[in-house]
Amino acid sequence: MFPWYDSHWHSAYQAVYDFLQKKYPTRVGDFVNALMPLKTHKDFKPIIAHDILCKATLSEANAVIAGIGIGDWEVHEVESFGRLVLHDHPYFTDLQQRLTEQVSNIVNEEVVPSYNFLSIYNGRGVCEPHLDNPHAKWTLDIPLDASAAWPIYISPVSEWPTKDDHTSDWQPNIKSSLPFDAFELAPGSGLAFSGSSQWHYRDPAPIERNFYSHMIFFHYVPTTMQALVDPLAWSDYLGIAEIAEIASTFQE
Numbered sequence: 001m002f003p004w005y006d007s008h009w010h011s012a013y014q015a016v017y018d019f020l021q022k023k024y025p026t027r028v029g030d031f032v033n034a035l036m037p038l039k040t041h042k043d044f045k046p047i048i049a050h051d052i053l054c055k056a057t058l059s060e061a062n063a064v065i066a067g068i069g070i071g072d073w074e075v076h077e078v079e080s081f082g083r084l085v086l087h088d089h090p091y092f093t094d095l096q097q098r099l100t101e102q103v104s105n106i107v108n109e110e111v112v113p114s115y116n117f118l119s120i121y122n123g124r125g126v127c128e129p130h131l132d133n134p135h136a137k138w139t140l141d142i143p144l145d146a147s148a149a150w151p152i153y154i155s156p157v158s159e160w161p162t163k164d165d166h167t168s169d170w171q172p173n174i175k176s177s178l179p180f181d182a183f184e185l186a187p188g189s190g191l192a193f194s195g196s197s198q199w200h201y202r203d204p205a206p207i208e209r210n211f212y213s214h215m216i217f218f219h220y221v222p223t224t225m226q227a228l229v230d231p232l233a234w235s236d237y238l239g240i241a242e243i244a245e246i247a248s249t250f251q252e
């Protein structure tokens with residue numbers, strides 16, 4: 001339904017919303033209210049946590065990356081993002097766990113880790129504008145090593161899109177219609193933002209011989225929403241069997 005990377009969750013939300021409005025209009029409010037904690041307060045602004053990794057941890061993290069075998073990386077985003085990725089590596093899963101309390105304090109909400117992934121960008125790195133699925137309501141983005149600065153652009157908190165009205169030029173429209181701020185962090189510092197409600201993108205990587213940028217993305221979800229963040233849980237929650245079928249068509 002929606003065209004951006006990682007849009008399957010928002011598409012499921014919209015499809016179930018439309019279905020309820022048509023077939024069970026008295027239940028729309030229950031659905032919207034149940035998922036409300038996944039929305040982000042409109043006044044939230046990205047927060048920089050300087051040196052959230054100490055020098056020793058940063059060195060250790062980079063050594064772990066250097067030790068990952070080339071065959072262990074996931075290659076499905078080489079073409080679209082110019083990056084190798086690796087999900088939930090044990091070292092980084094442990095590090096994410098240890099940062100949980102700090103992230104809860106930064107975003108002013110109790111959170112638990114949902115998933116994480118390493119990204120190793122090359123000179124073809126790019127990241128088109130998108131919203132994350134709310135398993136990543138909160139992201140702590142930490143650059144680990146880079147050959148050059150490469151900013152991420154983040155919009156204010158936006159309402160979730162409510163209709164499938166994206167034309168072929170939706171990307172430039174998003175970029176020009178919202179006041180994006182650029183963030184550039186030193187390795188070891190973290191940027192906390194709400195990727196599921198803040199559009200974000202990176203321009204094509206700087207033209208530089210042998211450009212590289214290594215980052216870890218730690219994703220967190222509100223503790224109270226661990227179960228209901230999964231669209232496959234909505235059917236039982238509302239006691240409406242048809243929702244399971246709708247939600248299953250929008251699985252990643």
Ligand SMILES: [Fe+2]
Binds near residue numbers: 132195200
């Ligand atoms: Fe994202």
